[in-house]
Amino acid sequence: MLTALVIVLGTLVSEDATCIATGLLIQRGQIGLTSGILSCVAGIYLGDLGLWALGRAFGGAALQWPWAAQRLSHRAVIDARAWLERHAAGAIVASRFLPGTRFALYVVAGVLGLPGFVFALWSFIGAILWTPTLVLLSASLGDSFVRRASPITGLAWSSRAAAALSIFLLLRTLRQLADAGTRRRVSARIARWSRWEFWPAWLFYLPVTAWIAWLAVRHRGLATMTAANPGMPDGGLVRESKFDILQRLPSRWTIPAALIAEGPVEDRLHRLQMAADDRGWALPLILKPDVGQRGAGVRLIRTWPAAADYLAAVDGAVIAQPYHPGPFEAGVFYYRLPGSPRGHIFSITDKQFPVLIGDGVSTIETLIWSHPRFRLQASTFIARHAASLDHVPEAGEAFRLAVAGNHCQGTLFRDGSHLITKALERRIDEIARSYRGFFVGRFDVRYSDVGAFKAGEDLAIVELNGVTSESTNIYDPNGALLQAYRTLFRQWSIIFAIGAANRAQGAPVSSVRRLFELVRVHLTMPTPCEVSD
Secondary structure (H helix, E strand, O other), X not given: OHHHHHHHHHHHHOHHHHHHHHHHHHHOOOOOHHHHHHHHHHHHHHHHHXXXXXXXXXXXHHHHOHHHHHHOOHHHHHHHHHHHHHOHHHHHHHHHOOOOOHHHHHHHHHHOOOOHHHHHHHHHHHHHHHHHXXXXXXXXXXXXXXXXXHHHHOOOXXXXXXXXXXXXXXXXXXXXXXXXXXHHHHHHHHHHHOOHHHOOHXXXXXXXXXXXXXXXXXXXXXXXXXXXXXOOHHHHOOOOOHHHHHHOOOHHHEOOOEEEOOOOHHHHHHHHHHHHHHHOOOOOEEEEXXXXXXXXXXXXXXXXXXXXXXXXXXXXXXEEEEOOOOOEEEEEEEEOOOOOOOOEEEEEEEEEOOEEEOOOOOOHHHHHHHOOOHHHHHHHHHHHOHHHOOOOOOOOOEEEOOOOOOHHHOOEEEEOHHHOOHHHHHHHHHHHHOOOOOOEEEEEEEEOOHHHHHOOOOOEEEEEEOOOOOOHHHHOOOOOHHHHHHHHHHXXXXXXXXXXXXXXXXXXXXXXXXXXXXXXXXXXXXXXXXXXX
């Protein structure tokens, strides 16, 4: 059954090549004669009907196209239809034996409105006359027939090989798809490509890279962006210390942090425990690399053995913070032009953490794969919760899939413009101005009450990012791709304008050599999609 389906699909790619390849398979005893011929006939006949249906569906619009209307009068179309109806048998059957004529004739038959039963009858007769003949000849004579038939069918040895390979690959693919797990993965992968928010970074950022290159030419070099935040190393381009940045913000509005430097795991664990005791922190804690990008390596630590495992896996300096349960988090992108009396909120991203709701029957893994969105990042969630995949949550029980407010780690980003108020903008501007040398970037903020947050009273800053932070509201699934690019183009225009203004006032810029070194090192770091939280 599976082999027959592969042959049917193969005829839709190349009818003659598939028929001859099927004959060779029959000769080698790899498929039965009857099933081989019937499969080829079925595939070819369905393809013929599809060509007629294509012409029938779009024929009216094609005939009304100005180019066609000027060259084909209504009388000419009627005459052509009448001729085809009178000679349908000869034309349709003969075209089956004249390679290169079938496609055009069958589509035109649909365009001209040849009755479906007339076309179906004669195309079927043509298929049962041509197909068994071609299959039987190739099955009986093998390669010698193929060599003689090549001038007629246009089938060279390379085409034969391609047809055979196509059948093999189709058969293999369908066998794999027979596995439910493979079908789920393939379906999710196709769905991911249909949503630009999941496109690979190199693809999505091609237009943005071109825009940045233009801005670099306009503003005297790529390094101009590093002057946008003179108070951050390289403007906060990459590899800045998150701990140092947090220390320069008002403690009232930040989540407290402790820096655990490099060293033996036992020493680092002891220092972490001492820091927690001194500050009155209780588990759980958040651990993350002091130098990291876009949520990579963020981990919720619930036990001290888990902390030891984390410190053993992460060699560099680590930041520890008490866990803020939220339940809300926002990404507030801020900017202030040099010399301007106040700054502005460019955008807010409303982050919604992925949470499964149990039904009392399904396992965690089943719930992930059955969720219309979570299945798109199933590999991330399954790797992160490998130990809990067989757990069956009670009906209504919530199971949180991620704690890091990062899109690539599974958090849903929504446009949060409804959260912007004058009071919140004043508070963010006040906090930003307290950081000497900071002009543009994104605050990642946790909060517990929406009303208090909008009033500028409930803010717990997780971290602050510099010039390479994004206006992440663009990843709202309801947003348009062109609007996302417009937002990013405006964001980078502002960054370069701020950098150019600061540079004109004497702010230093990084050397081109240092920029390339930073980018080189950054590319060797794990991406957020490669590290689970």
